[in-house]
Amino acid sequence: MFEYKLTDLIKIFQNLRINEFSDFLEHSIDVAKLSVSIAEELAPGKFSKSIVYFCGLMHDIGFLLKEIILENIDIDKDYILNYKTLASIEELDKKNFHSYLSASVLKYFKRFIPHDYLTAIENHHKEDNELIYESDEVKMLSKIFHVADKLSVIYRVNLESPEIGMEKMDEFIDNCGFFKTSIKNIINDDMNYLYLFDGNLNLKRYFNVDISLTLYEFMDFLKLISMIIDFRSPYTLNHTVSVSNVAKEIAKEMLDDYDANLLYMAGLMHDIGKIKTPLYILHKEGGLSYYEMNIMRKHVGETFRIFENFCSLKEIVLIASQHHEKLDGSGYPWGLSASQLSIGARILQIADMYVALREDRPYREGMSVEKALGIIEDMVEKNKLDKKVFDTLKNLTKEKELIKKYDKFIDEIEIDF
Ligand SMILES: [Fe+2]
Ligand SMILES: [Fe+2]
Ligand SMILES: [Fe+2]
Secondary structure, three states: OOOEEHHHHHHHHHOOOOHHHHHHHHHHHHHHHHHHHHHHHHOOOOOOHHHHHHHHHHOOHHHHHHHHHHHHHHHOHHHHHOOHHHHHHHHHHOOOHHHHHHHHHHHHHOOOOOHHHHHHHHOOOOOHHHOOOOOHHHHHHHHHHHHHHHHHHHHHHOOOOHHHHHHHHHHHHHOOHHHHHHHHHHHHOHHHHHHHOOOOOOHHHHOOOOOEEOHHHHHHHHHHHHHHHHOOOOOOOOHHHHHHHHHHHHHHHHOOHHHHHHHHHHHHHOOHHHHHOOHHHHOOOOOOOHHHHHHHHHHHHHHHHHHOOOHHHHHHHHHHOOOOOOOOOOOOOOOOOHHHOOHHHHHHHHHHHHHHHHOOEOOEOOOOHHHHHHHHHHHHHOOOOOHHHHHHHHHHHHHOOOOOOOHHHHHHOOOOO
8 A cells, every 4th residue: 555754755855866966955955954953942842843854855946946947948948938937937036936936846745734834935035024024933934944044055165164164154143133042052062063964864863753645745746856857858858747647548548547546656756767867868969879878778777776665665666667678578677578577567668668759869859659659569569568558559549649748837836926
């Protein structure tokens, strides 16, 4: 049965500390721990440690989305400008658009994150005089995230000369008014200082009650992570959401609803390991060299590694990480054969191949439905892919367009000036 906890999300999130996301993750972890410490020092027991932690961890998630979206605008405008609201993002960020985006993402979890916390995340770059109309609670929480954010930035910017960092922190704290003494207590405690900035989650120290998640909350989180991975490159944009959709549609025809959801989740997960594939390999025009191909292929194993320790995900992780296996044993990373490949894995293999053929690649244009089906049929005849799954897909393509876009999420964001 599905059994997911908030700490699972936190650990998965931490596993993304790779490539261009390292600094971002370090800052997020600092802010999670600093926010909890400050909240506890100011008003012990008033706020939920676990929720403050999670909100602190996610406070800049909108920044990541915005950065990725903006970077992609240079690579391929047409792809990106399809999103109605994005054309004006640069303009919007003058008004701290990323904090709106973060709060919107956290609304996925509004069942257990009280509204005040969401508002505080939205306010995390505002100064005191911009918060006068907020309730006392929101004011306090907003300031907690704001101060935690600043302290982490000062620390990270001065990593090379920590003594200067400390001096700057002191200057900043001196201007923190009501918060001053509490923050001084935290920062001046030698042990605490080390734990706060060590880059580890330190859940035992800063997190208390775990929270059970619904299947949909977990799916939304996976969707968010997959979006971050897909947005790295115009060639992977929308790939994950399309594969998930195709896999789910095939599963609905062949299996029951429960399994169709499972396939959707495995789809969301399948290429998350690509976070470790360098961008120059993803963007390379022309064929990849032997070694580049080798690096590219490692993304499946990486997906497996990111999720392997979560027992409740076992079944889905296996399906997700077998999407490049083939029935005749010629696939990777394990070279499994037909008897070892479940129907779920067979569905995802075909869904992934179909979507990949339909999409543009740096070295070729996307193929038509017929051409893509033809190539897959060829592989079915060579005993590499499953025939029943292929027949189901073929029928589905007659009924509907299976390729999807990440538009729902973007449309849901409310922007008010
Ligand atoms: Fe921020
Ligand atoms: Fe931040
Ligand atoms: Fe893949």
